[in-house]
Amino acid sequence: MRRPFIAGNWKMNLSRDDAQSLATELAAELSAAPDCDIAVCPPFVYLETVRTALGESCIALGAQNMYPQPSGAFTGETSPTMLLDLGCQYVILGHSERRHILGETDDQIFGKVTSAIAAGLKPIVCVGETLEERQSDQTASVIQQQFEGSISGLDESQFEKVTIAYEPVWAIGTGEVATPDQAEAVHADLRTLIQTRYNTQLADSVRIQYGGSVKPGNVTELMAQPNIDGALVGGASLAADSFLGIVRGALDH
Numbered sequence: 001m002r003r004p005f006i007a008g009n010w011k012m013n014l015s016r017d018d019a020q021s022l023a024t025e026l027a028a029e030l031s032a033a034p035d036c037d038i039a040v041c042p043p044f045v046y047l048e049t050v051r052t053a054l055g056e057s058c059i060a061l062g063a064q065n066m067y068p069q070p071s072g073a074f075t076g077e078t079s080p081t082m083l084l085d086l087g088c089q090y091v092i093l094g095h096s097e098r099r100h101i102l103g104e105t106d107d108q109i110f111g112k113v114t115s116a117i118a119a120g121l122k123p124i125v126c127v128g129e130t131l132e133e134r135q136s137d138q139t140a141s142v143i144q145q146q147f148e149g150s151i152s153g154l155d156e157s158q159f160e161k162v163t164i165a166y167e168p169v170w171a172i173g174t175g176e177v178a179t180p181d182q183a184e185a186v187h188a189d190l191r192t193l194i195q196t197r198y199n200t201q202l203a204d205s206v207r208i209q210y211g212g213s214v215k216p217g218n219v220t221e222l223m224a225q226p227n228i229d230g231a232l233v234g235g236a237s238l239a240a241d242s243f244l245g246i247v248r249g250a251l252d253h
């Protein structure tokens with residue numbers, strides 16, 4: 001049995017006060033751990049504020065990116081050791097906004113994934129096709145290419161630390177959610193890729209989140225799919241009601 005994992009990606013949103021209030025409200029509601037893992041990933045500059053507000057709750061802290069070196073002359077960047085220092089357990093890597101807006105390549109993402117794991121962080125590695133790629137029947141090949149480029153160079157013990165997030169680019173922030181069948185098909189493909197590259201035990205144990213316009217109203221049917229183990233949530237993670245609704249809905253299936 002894979003334990004469900006719901007993570008909120010706050011992206012470049014909220015003021016410091018808003019971030020503190022949201023984390024405080026989530027911590028109060030989730031003081032007793034539900035039967036799932038929960039994380040929030042605020043902007044770098046609010047990590048410390050949010051860590052303090054989360055207190056002893058069951059909510060883990062994650063970052064949205066990092067630079068793959070422990071320290072040095074890398075102006076403007078943030079290292080995995082700095083994230084650990086601030087209490088992060090997770091880091092989102094290869095989000096489609098970084099791939100498509102910032103031009104991150106699979107090679108760069110793989111470097112970050114390796115470095116995150118070496119430092120002791122657990123990466124949430126995102127893969128997903130664009131609308132054009134889906135419409136031209138390239139979904140499976142794009143996912144395979146991103147899996148091979150960003151993840152499958154890891155050895156087995158490194159791979160155990162990874163969560164994969166399948167996030168179709170056309171469903172991110174658009175209100176258009178993949179149908180449970182569409183998402184399940186890609187999740188099942190990913191599990192086959194893991195089984196082929198590694199082994200059945202690893203394929204059965206790695207968690208694969210779905211991301212793309214997840215809401216309290218659609219999470220239960222997504223989570224009812226055999227290969228969907230959680231959600232990476234953008235917009236709906238910015239308000240306590242909707243994020244808590246997603247956590248409850250994820251446990252309802």
Ligand code: PEP
Binds near residue numbers: 009167175212232
């Ligand atoms: C995301 O950015 O990871 C995401 C899934 O966003 P949204 O939930 O807003 O579609």
